[in-house]
Amino acid sequence: MIDYLWLVPALPFLGFLILTFFGKKLSKNAISFVGAGSVGLAALLTIIIGIQFLLSPPEGNFFNQKLWTWMSVGGMSPSIAFHLDALSLIFIFVITFVGFLIHVYSTEYMLEDEGFARFLSFMNLFVGSMLVLILADNLALMYLGWEGVGLCSFLLIGFWYKEPANAAAARKAFIVTRVGDTAMALGLFLLIVNFNTLNIQEILHTAPSQWTAGNSTAVWIAFLLLGGAVGKSAQLPLQTWLPDAMAGPSPVSALIHAATMVTAGVYLIARNHVLFELAPSAMSAVAIIGAATLLMAGFAAIVQNDIKRVLAYSTISQIGYMFLALGVGAWSAGVFHFMIHAFFKALLFLGAGAVIHALHHEQNMFKMGGLRKELPIVFWTFLAGSAALSALPLISAGFYSKDAILWYAWSSDKGSLILWAAAFFGAFVTSIYTFRMVFLTFWGKMKTHVHIHLGNAMQVPLIVLAVLSILGGFIETPHSLGHITLFSGFLNPVLPEVQLNHGGEFTEIILQIVTALTGFLGIFLAWHFWYKKPAMVYNFKQTSLGTGLYKLWLSGWAFDWVYDTLFVKPFIKLSQINKDDIVDQLNIGLAGLVNWLHSLVKKTQNGNIRWYATGIAIGLVITLTIVLFL
Amino acid sequence: MLIVFYLAAIVAIVSTILAVTRSNAVHSLLYLIVSFLASAVVFFVLGAHFIAALEVIVYAGAIMVLFVFVIMMLNVGSETEIAEKKWLSIKTWGGPAILSLVLFCELAYVVLTKESLPGSEAIVTPKEVGISLFTQYVLGIEIAAVMLMSGIVGAYHLAQIKKKSKHRFLGGEE
Amino acid sequence: MNTIPVEQSLLLAAMLFVIGLIGVLSRRNVILMLMSVEIMLNAAGMAFVVAGSRWVQPDGQVMFIFILSMAAAEVSVGLALILQMFHINKSIDTKTLGKLHD
DSSP: OGGGGGHHHHHHHHHHHHHHHHTTTSOHHHHHHHHHHHHHHHHHHHHHHHHHHHHSOOGGGEEEEEEEEOOOBTTBOOEEEEEEEHHHHHHHHHHHHHHHHHHHHHHHHTTTSTTHHHHHHHHHHHHHHHHHHHHBSBHHHHHHHHHHHHHHHHHHHTSSTTSHHHHHHHHHHHHHHHHHHHHHHHHHHHHHHHHSOOBHHHHHHHHHHHOOTTOHHHHHHHHHHHHHHHHHTTOTTSTTHHHHGGGSOHHHHHIIIIISGGGHHHHHHHHTHHHHHTOHHHHHHHHHHHHHHHHHHHHHHHTOOBHHHHHHHHHHHHHHHHHHHHHTTOHHHHHHHHHHHHHHHHHHHHHHHHHHHHTTSOOBGGGOOOHHHHSHHHHHHHHHHHHHHTTOTTTOHHHHHHHHHHHHHHHBTTOOHHHHHHHHHHHHHHHHHHHHHHHHHHSSOOOSOOOOOOOHHHHHHHHHHHHHHHHGGGGBOOGGGTOOBHHHHHHTTTSOOOOBOSOOHHHHHHHHHHHHHHHHHHHHHHHIIIIIOHHHHHHHHHSHHHHHHHHHHHTTTTHHHHHIIIIIHHHHHHHHHHHTOHHHHHHHHHHHHHHHHHHHHHHHOSSOHHHHHHHHHHHHHHHHHHHHHO | OHHHHHHHHHHHHHHHHHHHHOSSHHHHHHHHHHHHHHHHHHHHHTTOHHHHHHIIIIIIIIIHHHHHHHHHHHTOOHHHHHHHHHHOSHHHHHHHHHHHHHHHHHHHHHHHHSOOOOOOOOOOOHHHHHHHHHHTTHHHHHHHHHHHHHHHHHHHHHHOOOTTOOOGGGOSOO | OOOOOHHHHHHHHHHHHHHHHHHHHHOOBHHHHHHHHHHHHHHHHHHHHHHHHHTTOSHHHHHHHHHHHHHHHHHHHHHHHHHHHHHHHSOOBGGGGGGGOO
16 A cells, blocks of 8 residues: 555645646536545545554655656756655645645635635645655655745635735745745755755765764755745744735635645754754754744734734744754654644634634624634634643643643753743743634624534534544653653654753653643633723723834734835835846847937838939949949 | 031930920920930941831830820820929939939040040941841840730730729729 | 041940939939930940940840830830829829828
8 A cells, every 4th residue: 555655645636637627617516526535535545554654664664665767967866756754654644634624624615716626726736745845755856845835825825816915915925935945945955065966865864974063064054954944934034924824715824824834844854853963053043943933923923803813923933833842852742743733723724714704704803702602613623722722731732742842942952941931931922812812703792793604514624623633632741641652652763852951750740830820821811801801901002012012013023014124125126226227228229229220211211213213323323433443 | 427426426415405304295205206316327327227227216216106195195284394394493403413423424434544446337237136136135035025015914904094993002992 | 437436435325324314313204204214225225236336246236126125115114104193193293102101
């Protein structure tokens, strides 16, 4: 069965081709069937391959399938080959499985849209590209998938392209991530120069023998790859595109901008962890970026009015946690949080999408409220997702994954008190904004009436994801709670274990209790400020400090404004100057010269026959003169 | 003989100048005929008797008669004559005259700077011309014949005036 | 019998040719232009005849015959065109032909 690995990315591509070429002719049922079915089959196949992988692990705990040689240039020949190991298996499982649920959800959510077939074809293309990204055995193929998902992100953010703002958001996402991609491409070039190959396994095997830790080339490569990861995963300082990317339909936000694509950066770093281990400064940079991002995004999320923007900032924040985990060397904790985050964030986005769908495209949370009774299934699943997001102890999967990160941020040899404090404070902020969202949306007075009642295609994925968000955490528990290490044990052959430095089990328990209590404190504060006494927040907002903070956080720490003044405006000015530069003048001048000569010659063609005859006579005289006297 | 040549030459030049400068088309046509007749005398003096005869018959006779026909058909009145007078100002012919003078000077330079050659008195008889025409130049004769034929057909076609329509090459509805 | 100098005959031909050229360039009446062209053709033919008679060869006269037939064809077509032009423009002024451009 494992030999059919190539079918996993191929099936979504097939679905994409069918929907692209025959989408207009197929009925809506057939489109749904093809669109969700292709991903569903891929998910089924992935699960079967996964079970086989678990029961009888292949030799060396990886499976490599070479399809054909892509190209052969200058001694380097990247091939179209797939590499399956524990890390990529987890990723493709999440992508196909969560992707399938989101596809099923989309078949109801987008059914009435005129671009239904186009939507599903782009989604299929995305899933295919993402699988190529993950399964790629060399960085060149990975880069192909990397750009492929970037393209799909662009296409799907701008899906409702008739609205100029959506197209602008799509462009912004594309351009900002392109900054990171350029850095990543430079990193790949450096790798080619040094290793003459892009095969990941070869590089990972050769690098430690070629470089000692801290080698400047290794540091450069690690930082350049980090640039790519930062762009794709919307971390500081390239995070500005993700909140705007919410212009796309909600399933897109769930699939691309929460569960899968934005975590490609995490995958990139985890995949190339050897390179990062050789560059300690890059590792610290990863941790610091993660810590700064999770705090920054957390505060920005508190003041957002748009439910999807809250989730967008929370996604940035949660990916910050993953980066933090990677940065302190807790590779498996980062990947674990990726998986759990994919479950609950997809759930939250789908739930938010359901609310928006039911309220007829109302996204402002202050116009929602009281939906607890109207949308019970959405409410309960959303609550499960929120619990996971704010890491409520014991009953939510998010607790186990986030707790591991907090613990390693403290105890790892690369961790420190400051990183732990940032993560801890971030967790507190997370529970505030999460339950602010829950209270505003589901409690209080009903402000907008429910238009549409949801069908099974939308509710079943919510329930499945909610179950996963609750139970998913039990495969990896801390020392204090049973110490199950199924997940990290599974990842062990690929990712090294974290090096602990200080702290024992007792510290761990203390920290867990503190974290859990702050989580509850956050919920209480959210209940107090946005449900019980909203006037307090309102009054605070009226003070000058409050207004300033509100505006700063609403704009996401004014990064857009900074980039606008630093890059966009000077660039526009420069291009305006450049518009009538010397080269253009030359061209315009040439055109003018030709025009002038043309008018000159045109004068000779005046239709006067005597003029022509004179011309002949003058020519005769001149010719004779030349012949006779010269 | 020389005197005859000079006389004929003077007559030819004067009548040609008059032909070119008259404002009345019929007058200039008559002067042109005189010019051609004088040219015929020159040819005769040069010993080209056959050409002299052809000049009289074809040029002064046939071709000029064509001109007469056309002038009669067009029947341009006195207003054209007045317009012609207006057109014949020094502004119109000054430039061409200077240009032509330069050309003439150059031609004269060519003729006069070469060493002088005495003329020949020998007569080239029509017989010789005929033999040359139909042996050496027979292809040229054929081509000239075809050209005349096409000239006749073309003239016939072009001169047709269809009622209420412009020529098809010049647009307009049929 | 005195022989006629070649130079003088050629000068006569050149003179006629130049007068014809003046006519072509300065007249606006298209019939007179055509007549001037005839003068020029005649002058050119005369140059051939002079040369032929100098070398006592028939070729000069043959050339004249060709020029003559060419002139005849040209005049017939040219006059037909003038008729047509007069029919369309009601004028034999070449200036009116300028309408053809644009």
